[in-house]
Amino acid sequence: MSWKEAKQSSMRILEGQGVTKYFGGLAAVSHVDFHVDKGEIMGMIGPNGAGKTTLFNLISAALPLSSGEIRFKGQKLNGLKPHQICKMGVSRTFQETKVFANMPVLQNVLVGAFFGSPNRVLGADATREATQALEFVGLSAMSTTPVKDLTLANQKRVEVARALATKPEVLLLDELMAGLTPAEVSEAMELVRKIRDKGITVFMVEHVMKAIMGICGRIMVLHHGEKIADGTPQEIAANKTVIEIYLGEEIRAGS
Amino acid sequence: MDIPRFISTHRKLLLVGFLVLILIFITTFPLYARASHIRLLTTILIYVVLAVSWALFSGTTGYMSLAPAAFFGLGIYTMALLQKELPFFLIIPIGGLVAFAFALLIGLVTLRLRGIYFAIFTFGLVIFMTEIIQYLETRLWGQHGQHITPIDNEPLLYTMLVLVVVTVLATYLIRRSRYGLALLSIGGNEEAAEHMGINTTRTKVFIFAISSFFMGATGVIAAPSLIYVNANIAFSTYYSFMPIFMAIFGGMGQIYGPIIGAVIFGYLEKTLRAQLFSYFMLGFGIIMVAVILFLPNGIVGLVPTLQDKIWGPVPALRKEKTWKATAAGILNILGGIVQVIGSIILFMGSGFLAQFARLEFISGFIGWLAGLYIAVAIVLIILGLTAILGGICALRRSSWRLGLAGSICALFSPAFILGIPAIILIILGKDEFEYVVEGGQTEQHANT
Numbered sequence: 001m002s003w004k005e006a007k008q009s010s011m012r013i014l015e016g017q018g019v020t021k022y023f024g025g026l027a028a029v030s031h032v033d034f035h036v037d038k039g040e041i042m043g044m045i046g047p048n049g050a051g052k053t054t055l056f057n058l059i060s061a062a063l064p065l066s067s068g069e070i071r072f073k074g075q076k077l078n079g080l081k082p083h084q085i086c087k088m089g090v091s092r093t094f095q096e097t098k099v100f101a102n103m104p105v106l107q108n109v110l111v112g113a114f115f116g117s118p119n120r121v122l123g124a125d126a127t128r129e130a131t132q133a134l135e136f137v138g139l140s141a142m143s144t145t146p147v148k149d150l151t152l153a154n155q156k157r158v159e160v161a162r163a164l165a166t167k168p169e170v171l172l173l174d175e176l177m178a179g180l181t182p183a184e185v186s187e188a189m190e191l192v193r194k195i196r197d198k199g200i201t202v203f204m205v206e207h208v209m210k211a212i213m214g215i216c217g218r219i220m221v222l223h224h225g226e227k228i229a230d231g232t233p234q235e236i237a238a239n240k241t242v243i244e245i246y247l248g249e250e251i252r253a254g255s
Numbered sequence: 256m257d258i259p260r261f262i263s264t265h266r267k268l269l270l271v272g273f274l275v276l277i278l279i280f281i282t283t284f285p286l287y288a289r290a291s292h293i294r295l296l297t298t299i300l301i302y303v304v305l306a307v308s309w310a311l312f313s314g315t316t317g318y319m320s321l322a323p324a325a326f327f328g329l330g331i332y333t334m335a336l337l338q339k340e341l342p343f344f345l346i347i348p349i350g351g352l353v354a355f356a357f358a359l360l361i362g363l364v365t366l367r368l369r370g371i372y373f374a375i376f377t378f379g380l381v382i383f384m385t386e387i388i389q390y391l392e393t394r395l396w397g398q399h400g401q402h403i404t405p406i407d408n409e410p411l412l413y414t415m416l417v418l419v420v421v422t423v424l425a426t427y428l429i430r431r432s433r434y435g436l437a438l439l440s441i442g443g444n445e446e447a448a449e450h451m452g453i454n455t456t457r458t459k460v461f462i463f464a465i466s467s468f469f470m471g472a473t474g475v476i477a478a479p480s481l482i483y484v485n486a487n488i489a490f491s492t493y494y495s496f497m498p499i500f501m502a503i504f505g506g507m508g509q510i511y512g513p514i515i516g517a518v519i520f521g522y523l524e525k526t527l528r529a530q531l532f533s534y535f536m537l538g539f540g541i542i543m544v545a546v547i548l549f550l551p552n553g554i555v556g557l558v559p560t561l562q563d564k565i566w567g568p569v570p571a572l573r574k575e576k577t578w579k580a581t582a583a584g585i586l587n588i589l590g591g592i593v594q595v596i597g598s599i600i601l602f603m604g605s606g607f608l609a610q611f612a613r614l615e616f617i618s619g620f621i622g623w624l625a626g627l628y629i630a631v632a633i634v635l636i637i638l639g640l641t642a643i644l645g646g647i648c649a650l651r652r653s654s655w656r657l658g659l660a661g662s663i664c665a666l667f668s669p670a671f672i673l674g675i676p677a678i679i680l681i682i683l684g685k686d687e688f689e690y691v692v693e694g695g696q697t698e699q700h701a702n703t
Binding site for chain 2: 100115
């Protein structure tokens with residue numbers, strides 16, 4: 001291994017090789033190789049049913065792999081449980097928000113602070129951690145409101161705060177901006193940049209093109225469970241296959 | 256004096272004082288109560304432990320366990336089999352541990368089941384236990400059922416009291432610990448809880464087993480009063496459903512919800528079931544349906560709403576207060592007081608009848624009459640309290656609807672003469688309950 005390759009692999013905080021998931025006979029994710037470098041914002045796009053959320057579920061161990069392997073900081077994740085993945089430093093949000101609806105905002109974030117970090121956290125530290133996370137996403141004013149009373153955009157912020165409170169090194173954001181108004185999308189983009197600036201690596205699935213093209217350093221494209229492209233936003237936007245099966249569709253749908 | 260403020264500032268002190276009073280009441284109870292009343296109190300305490308420990312697991316996680324009877328019955332059988340080998344006080348923790356170990360085993364297998372499947376499995380478990388014990392008894396011991404040597408009422412009451420204190424304290428500590436937060440988040444969204452670093456399987460199995468420990472220990476203490484048990488008695492599904500209904504009736508959001516539910520229904524069951532069994536079950540069913548439909552958080556869930564209506568801030572009224580609604584409020588309160596007094600007389604009357612009959616289980620016409628007295632007294636005390644609360648609402652102009660409800664309640668009593676003018680006056684004075692909203696519109700306070 002050359003010096004350059006070694007440096008490259010040490011930068012790879014999360015990587016997958018031959019990642020495959022079958023649902024019955026159908027390959028939802030098929031032989032996908034990917035890697036996420038430390039400190040970048042990595043995007044993942046693809047048409048509906050391309051396997052993006054499935055790939056996230058495989059990384060966070062919500063689903064077991066059919067074959068292949070996923071490594072976090074060189075450590076194999078195969079066979080671990082979701083709570084162990086979270087404690088190692090990979091946290092996530094959900095496409096359809098999965099909040100603790102009847103609990104107040106602060107309690108929601110406290111769950112992450114208490115249970116998500118690798119070490120045992122004491123009560124006072126957890127509260128401080130949760131308060132800071134809420135402040136970071138801009139929800140301090142609502143800390144006692146039950147989450148079910150918040151708007152969708154704010155519920156998504158609660159999910160982000162809850163994930164941040166687990167002190168992750170990699171944050172998986174599954175369609176953070178879906179269903180948000182244009183103004184809320186800009187705020188969410190700003191938030192993602194702030195998270196990256198904190199030193200947290202972001203891996204995000206997104207349908208909002210403006211957002212993904214605007215903030216991602218690198219983008220990979222999934223189609224029918226296979227990776228068809230990987231590169232900078234400019235490269236992706238110029239990629240013929242991508243335009244044919246994905247971006248073109250968007251443009252036609254948008255016109 | 257500002258009562259609500261006094262309560263909120265001295266909350267802890269009042270609570271401790273109240274708990275001490277209850278403890279004194281229970282410990283001195285045998286000094287002045289009859290044997291049947293001591294047994295009644297012991298039964299209530301048994302239900303308190305069952306309801307509280309059931310709510311500890313099922314109330315927080317939302318996993319509806321129908322298995323309390325399985326663990327309770329295990330405790331009963333532990334007592335039946337070990338009574339000759341070991342002292343009573345040693346069998347109590349052993350019964351708990353047997354239930355704990357069994358729950359660990361069951362939990363590891365079944366807590367992957369969700370929703371209705373888990374409920375059905377736990378229900379099947381109770382029936383399975385009945386069958387397996389019956390099989391074992393006939394095959395191994397060649398007998399049907401077990402005899403248990405009775406123990407005096409007082410020691411049973413005191414051991415039960417100790418178990419109640421331990422259970423409530425343990426539940427309180429678990430609920431406010433990180434485990435409590437983990438349980439609530441599992442109830443909120445199990446998948447998210449798992450992804451936030453909670454080992455959900457371990458948490459669920461452990462707490463399920465803890466709650467079963469208390470059920471098993473209770474079974475040991477409940478056993479001597481049964482004298483004879485067989486599998487059908489020990490594992491009766493009645494012991495599964497009663498604690499669940501009590502917890503739901505009382506409300507599971509607070510630890511005292513199941514306690515209140517258990518005290519009310521434990522008392523009613525013991526006093527009414529012997530004489531008016533079918534009516535008791537009918538009334539019980541109606542109350543359960545009403546609670547599930549209208550009070551999803553149980554009667555404890557009513558407290559903040561009522562507090563707000565009765566002592567909460569009242570917005571500026573559009574009209575001057577006149578004598579009409581005030582008079583209606585006073586009539587309501589008077590009617591309510593008459594009803595409460597009436598119900599107390601009826602309660603005493605039923606006690607007198609019981610004394611008169613000089614029997615443990617009063618039967619025949621006198622028993623029926625005593626049961627009727629209690630039933631009427633209970634209805635009357637509910638009506639009376641509603642009338643008084645409605646009266647306060649009418650006086651403060653805080654809720655027209657509650658005021659009217661109070662007047663209607665005041666109608667059903669010896670003091671119905673007070674109810675009629677109260678209803679008329681409160682309807683006439685309806686406009687006094689309208690208050691000024693920003694922007695000049697008026698609105699009914701009760702509608703908010």
